[in-house]
Amino acid sequence: DKKELILAFETSCDETSVAVVENGEQILSNVIATQINSHKRFGGVVPEVASRHHIEQITLCLQDALSEAAVTYSDLDAVAVTYGPGLVGALLVGVAAAKAVAFAHDLPLIPVNHMAGHIYAARFVAPLEFPALALLVSGGHTELVYLPEPNRYEIVGETRDDAAGEAFDKVGRVLGLTYPAGKEIDELAHKGRDSFDFPRAMLQEDNYDFSFSGLKSAFINTVHHAQQVGQKLEKCDLAASFQQSVVDVLVTKTVRALHAFPVKQLILAGGVAANQGLRRALENELTHFNEVQLIKAPLFLCGDNAAMIGAAGYVAWKNDVSAGLDLNAEPSLEF
Ligand code: KG4
Ligand code: ZN
Numbered sequence: 001d002k003k004e005l006i007l008a009f010e011t012s013c014d015e016t017s018v019a020v021v022e023n024g025e026q027i028l029s030n031v032i033a034t035q036i037n038s039h040k041r042f043g044g045v046v047p048e049v050a051s052r053h054h055i056e057q058i059t060l061c062l063q064d065a066l067s068e069a070a071v072t073y074s075d076l077d078a079v080a081v082t083y084g085p086g087l088v089g090a091l092l093v094g095v096a097a098a099k100a101v102a103f104a105h106d107l108p109l110i111p112v113n114h115m116a117g118h119i120y121a122a123r124f125v126a127p128l129e130f131p132a133l134a135l136l137v138s139g140g141h142t143e144l145v146y147l148p149e150p151n152r153y154e155i156v157g158e159t160r161d162d163a164a165g166e167a168f169d170k171v172g173r174v175l176g177l178t179y180p181a182g183k184e185i186d187e188l189a190h191k192g193r194d195s196f197d198f199p200r201a202m203l204q205e206d207n208y209d210f211s212f213s214g215l216k217s218a219f220i221n222t223v224h225h226a227q228q229v230g231q232k233l234e235k236c237d238l239a240a241s242f243q244q245s246v247v248d249v250l251v252t253k254t255v256r257a258l259h260a261f262p263v264k265q266l267i268l269a270g271g272v273a274a275n276q277g278l279r280r281a282l283e284n285e286l287t288h289f290n291e292v293q294l295i296k297a298p299l300f301l302c303g304d305n306a307a308m309i310g311a312a313g314y315v316a317w318k319n320d321v322s323a324g325l326d327l328n329a330e331p332s333l334e335f
Contacts, residue, residue, distance in 0.1 A: 004077040006317070007065070007101060008310035009058075011094030012086025012114045013139070014045045016057035019306035020069035020076075024314025025123060028069035030307040033057040036180070043179050044169070051089035058097050065306070073105045080110040080313025082117060083323075084333025085140070091329035099325050110313040111323040113333055114304075115141055116153060118269040120312035121297035121305070129264040129293070135254050137278070138270035139165035139180065142250075144208050144257050145335065151319040153335040156257055157208025164246055165272045167212040171219050171242055175235055186275050189243040192236030196222060198245040200252075208257045215245050243277050251281045258289055265293045274302040 003022055010017040014035045020028040035053040039045045066072065081098035084091060102109040119134045133156075134145040142165075143158040162170070165182055172181020175188075198218050201211040219242055226233045258266065266289075268282055279296055286294040301308055 004314070005071060005075055006078050006080050006110070006310045006314050007076050008080040008112075008306040008313055009094040009098045010082045010114070010117065010304055010306040010309045011054045011058065011090050012082045012084070013090060013304055014039055014050050015304040016054050016061050016093075017304065017306035018058070018061040018065035019310050020065055020071055021307055021310030021314065024311045025127070027124060027307045028071065029065045030305055031061045031064045031068065032305050033061055040178050043173055045087070047087045047089055050087055051093060054090055054093035058093055062097065062101075073101070076105065076107055078108045078110055078313070078317050080112050080309050080317070081327075082114045082309050083111045083327060084114065084330035086114055086329075086331060088329050088331040091331065095327055095329050099327060103325055108317065109323045109325070109327060110317045110321060111327055112309045112313045112316060113153075113335060114309075115143070115145070115335065116312040116316075117308040118297070119145065119147070119153075119267055120315065121269050121301035121308040122267040122295040123311040124301060124307070125295050125298060126293070128267070128295075131261065131263045132265040132267055133254075133257055133261055133263045134267040134269060135250065135273075135282075136270045137164045137250065137272035139163060139169065139272075141270065142210050142212070144254060146261050146263075150315050151321065155335055156261065157210065157253060159210040159212060161211050161213035162216060164210070164212060164250065165270070167216050167246065168272065170216055174220050174223050175238065180271075182272060182275065185239045185243060186277065188236045188239035189277060192234065192238070192240030194241045194244040195237045196241035198241050200245055200248050203249065203252055208253050210249055210253060212246065212249075215242070243275070247275070247277050247281045250278060251285055254282070255285055258292060263292060265295055267295050267297070269297040269302065271303050273297050274299050
C-alpha cells in the first residue's frame with residue numbers, strides 16, 4: 001500500500017500545532033506549542049496576543065514536525081490546514097504557512113473545518129464507521145453532529161447559548177481557578193458530591209439542543225449568596241454538582257439522538273471530551289446500545305492539535321476537497 005503523508009497546520013485558538021500524518025491514521029509527529037501561560041492572567045484568550053505567538057512559533061513547529069517525523073518536504077503528498085472556525089488573526093497564520101508550503105512544493109492544499117478535525121481525533125483509536133454520531137464539546141462549541149458518510153457533517157443539535165467548555169471556564173473563574181478551568185473542576189468534582197440542586201436545562205424539550213447559561217447563572221448566584229451571608233461552601237461539592245448537571249444534559253440529549261439516528265459509532269471529541277465524568281457516564285449509557293461502538297478521542301488528542309486536522313484533511317482530500325491559494329480564514333465557519 002502507498003504511504004501518503006499529510007502535513008497539517010492548526011492555529012485556530014491558543015495552540016500552534018504542526019503534524020505529519022500517514023494515510024490519515026498514523027501520527028508521525030504532532031508538535032504543539034501552547035500559549036496558555038500568556039493568556040492565563042487575562043482569564044481568557046486575547047486574540048492579538050494569540051496571533052503574535054502563532055507567528056513566532058509556526059516555523060519552529062514546522063521544522064520540529066518534519067524532523068520528528070524524519071521526513072523532508074519532498075516526502076509530502078498534501079498540506080491540510082484549519083481555516084475556521086476560530087480567531088481570524090490566529091487562523092490566518094496557519095493558512096498563510098500552509099499556502100506557502102503548498103505553493104513552494106507544488107502540493108494540494110486541503111481546507112479543514114476545526115470541528116471536523118476534533119471528530120477525526122477519534123480516527124487514531126479506530127477506523128470510523130458510518131453512519132456515525134459525534135458529541136463535540138469544546139470551549140467554543142457544543143454540538144451533536146450526524147455523519148451519514150465520510151466527509152458529510154450534519155448538525156442535529158447545538159447549544160443555544162454557552163458552550164460546555166465556556167461554562168466550565170466561567171464557573172472556574174467564580175471558584176478562583178485559573179483559565180482554562182475544565183480540568184481542575186473535573187479533578188475537584190472527583191472529590192465532591194452532587195449536593196447542590198443545579199438546573200438541567202431543556203431536558204423535557206423534544207430536541208437535541210443544549211443550554212448552559214442558566215446553569216452558569218444558578219452556580220454564580222449560589223456562590224455569591226453564600227459569600228453575602230458569610231457561608232462557606234465546599235468547592236469540591238460545587239464542582240461535582242456543576243459537572244453532574246453538565247454531564248446529565250450532554251448524555252440525555254446524546255441518548256435521545258442515538259434513538260432517532262441509528263448509528264454504528266458514537267464519537268466523543270473536543271476539549272471537554274477529556275472530562276472523566278462525561279467519559280464514564282457515556283460508557284455506562286452505551287451499555288444499553290449493544291450495536292453502537294463508543295469511540296472516545298484519546299486524552300492527548302482532545303485539545304487542539306494538528307494531527308486531528310491531518311486525519312480529517314486526509315478524508316477530505318480523498319473526497320476531492322481542495323483549495324486554491326486564495327484560501328481565506330473563515331472565523332465563523334460552520335459545517
Ligand atoms: O477543544 P479545545 O481545546 O479548544 C476549543 O476549540 O475550544 O477545548 C478547550 C476547552 C476549555 O474550555 C477547557 O476548560 C475544556 O476544554 N476542558 C475540560 C477538560 N479539559 C479541558 N472541560 C471539562 N473537563 C476537562 N477535563
Ligand atoms: Zn478546538
